[in-house]
Amino acid sequence: SYDELQTCTNNFAERNVIGSGGYGQVYRGMLSDGQVVAIKRAQQGSMQGALEFKTEIELLSRVHHKNLVGLVGFCFEQGEQMLVYEFMPNGTIRDSLSGKSGIYLDWKRRLHVALGSARGLAYLHELANPPIIHRDVKSTNILLDENLTAKVADFGLSKLVSDALTCHVSTQVKGTMGYLDPEYYQTQQLTAKSDVYSFGVFMLELLTAKRPIEKRKFIVRQVRMMMNKDDEEHYGLRDMIDSSIRDTTNLIGLGQFLEISMQSVEDLPEDRPTMSEVVKALETILQNDG
Ligand code: ADP
Numbered sequence: 179s180y181d182e183l184q185t186c187t188n189n190f191a192e193r194n195v196i197g198s199g200g201y202g203q204v205y206r207g208m209l210s211d212g213q214v215v216a217i218k219r220a221q222q223g224s225m226q227g228a229l230e231f232k233t234e235i236e237l238l239s240r241v242h243h244k245n246l247v248g249l250v251g252f253c254f255e256q257g258e259q260m261l262v263y264e265f266m267p268n269g270t271i272r273d274s275l276s277g278k279s280g281i282y283l284d285w286k287r288r289l290h291v292a293l294g295s296a297r298g299l300a301y302l303h304e305l306a307n308p309p310i311i312h313r314d315v316k317s318t319n320i321l322l323d324e325n326l327t328a329k330v331a332d333f334g335l336s337k338l339v340s341d342a343l344t345c346h347v348s349t350q351v352k353g354t355m356g357y358l359d360p361e362y363y364q365t366q367q368l369t370a371k372s373d374v375y376s377f378g379v380f381m382l383e384l385l386t387a388k389r390p391i392e393k394r395k396f397i398v399r400q401v402r403m404m405m406n407k408d409d410e411e412h413y414g415l416r417d418m419i420d421s422s423i424r425d426t427t428n429l430i431g432l433g434q435f436l437e438i439s440m441q442s443v444e445d446l447p448e449d450r451p452t453m454s455e456v457v458k459a460l461e462t463i464l465q466n467d468g
Pocket residue numbers: 196197198199200201202203204216218247263264265266267269270318319321331332
């Protein structure tokens with residue numbers, strides 16, 4: 179209830195704020211049964227109408243998977259819209275890659291992060307009933323739990339956010355610049371393949387630690403250029419690879435990882451793999467590691 183959430187966050191104290199995003203602020207709190215949770219408190223007017231919100235949230239709270247951040251509950255009282263999630267103590271992948279969270283991911287760990295989050299998305303696309311398209315796959319929406327298992331957050335949420343408050347690129351298209359499927363942007367036809375595109379960008383981010391748009395350059399384009407003038411060993415690409423993994427680890431399956439990433443960011447949706455195919459490709463890489 180509203181009262182419980184108010185108590186568990188100390189009346190929404192500033193010091194319990196752990197982040198803020200498109201929907202409003204995120205608080206850390208502890209429920210009366212001791213469970214630590216992350217509470218997303220929507221800015222007034224940032225979410226769509228009450229009825230649509232509730233129907234959608236009830237649906238989302240029934241989705242459970244090891245690689246999805248679970249929705250523990252929601253509160254819709256006194257003009258507030260709050261979503262209560264499992265707390266992810268090890269932060270977002272963006273925070274790991276930028277060194278902000280102090281969680282170092284070696285190459286093998288990055289492969290596991292990719293595989294775990296791919297499984298979460300494949301589940302949403304193929305096993306959730308009805309199927310769910312995430313619409314906003316990116317490194318700040320993939321978090322690490324206490325065992326460094328990757329979990330995808332915010333699935334199904336972007337369609338609940340009203341247009342006015344988001345920094346999205348047009349009124350019909352929702353997503354984040356740099357991750358956005360160019361085909362979806364043009365046609366406004368949303369399919370699961372748009373998530374695959376964003377996930378491909380995310381995989382390139384795991385490899386390079388670069389943001390998808392850096393100094394106005396798109397990472398997808400940069401990698402593509404490097405690969406064109408590359409030899410078999412992707413030698414020219416080496417400078418783009420995150421230096422913290424480049425120098426210290428054996429980059430097992432690098433070629434296959436690049437291949438599946440680049441297929442995922444193909445311009446035409448039909449040229450991209452499905453999320454299950456991405457899962458299979460990543461499983462193969464990790465199996466070959468012995
Ligand atoms: P964005 O719009 O960038 O996705 P969010 O509103 O989803 O932002 O989240 C903002 C920040 O709050 C995240 O970057 C993360 O640091 C933190 N956060 C979100 N969800 C959780 C969670 N379940 N556990 C721990 N921290 C979280």
